[in-house]
Amino acid sequence: xxxxxxxxxxxxxxxxxxxxxxxxxxxxxxxxxxxxxxxxxxxxxxxxxxxxxxxxxxxxxxxxxxxxxxxxxxxxxxxxxxxxxxxxxxxxxxxxxxxxxxxxxxxxxxxxxxxxxxxxxxxxxxxxxxxxxxxxxxxxxxxxxxxxxxxxxxxxxxxxxxxxxxxxxxxxxxxxxxxxxxxxx
Numbered sequence: 001x002x003x004x005x006x007x008x009x010x011x012x013x014x015x016x017x018x019x020x021x022x023x024x025x026x027x028x029x030x031x032x033x034x035x036x037x038x039x040x041x042x043x044x045x046x047x048x049x050x051x052x053x054x055x056x057x058x059x060x061x062x063x064x065x066x067x068x069x070x071x072x073x074x075x076x077x078x079x080x081x082x083x084x085x086x087x088x089x090x091x092x093x094x095x096x097x098x099x100x101x102x103x104x105x106x107x108x109x110x111x112x113x114x115x116x117x118x119x120x121x122x123x124x125x126x127x128x129x130x131x132x133x134x135x136x137x138x139x140x141x142x143x144x145x146x147x148x149x150x151x152x153x154x155x156x157x158x159x160x161x162x163x164x165x166x167x168x169x170x171x172x173x174x175x176x177x178x179x180x181x182x183x184x185x
Contacts, residue, residue: 005184006093012073015065022061029054067104071097074108074120078155082109082120085162089113089169091177092162098135098183105132107151110180111162114170119151120158139183145175 004010029051036047074094086092090113097106105128109120117136121129129151140147152158 006096006180008076008079008094009073010095011068011071011097015068018061018064018068022058022065025054025058025061029058068097071106079109081155081159082111082162085159085166086111087166089166091172093180096184100131100135103131105135107132109158111165112172112176112180113165113168114172115145115147115176116165117147117149117176118158118161118165119149120155121151122153122155124151124153140176140179143175143179145173147176
């Protein structure tokens with residue numbers, strides 16, 4: 001099954017596909033280069049130009065591999081606990097990697113219920129936590145949506161908070177879901 005952006009397993013799948021795509025493009029580019037060299041006896045030919053241009057998409061794919069390399073997908077049992085705690089209310093995203101002008105940031109999971117955002121990141125430094133909180137609150141404030149956000153480092157705390165919020169079913173503002181979809185790598 002395809003793991004789309006914001007779903008559990010996305011990071012692992014995207015890392016694998018990016019690595020395979022990078023390798024394929026590099027191999028095709030090298031093949032074209034050597035074919036042109038063999039046929040013409042020189043590197044000054046059209047196939048050399050095509051092979052050099054083929055490296056550009058490979059570089060883009062390699063950047064995706066490098067950006068995602070330090071992160072991993074959320075464990076399936078933890079993800080299931082979050083889903084059960086939500087009980088069908090709110091929206092749960094998983095495997096979020098996003099960028100600002102200055103930082104690459106990560107959340108293992110994000111639960112949205114109305115204007116309440118609850119994030120989970122198992123191994124997050126205090127400075128990274130500040131960056132994520134500031135990024136979400138400031139970006140959504142610019143879009144005219146005031147939110148309250150908290151990030152937990154323990155799955156049990158996140159599960160309990162989702163459970164507390166799941167009884168309520170306020171409508172999620174369109175600005176929030178549009179923003180989350182937009183920032184995903």
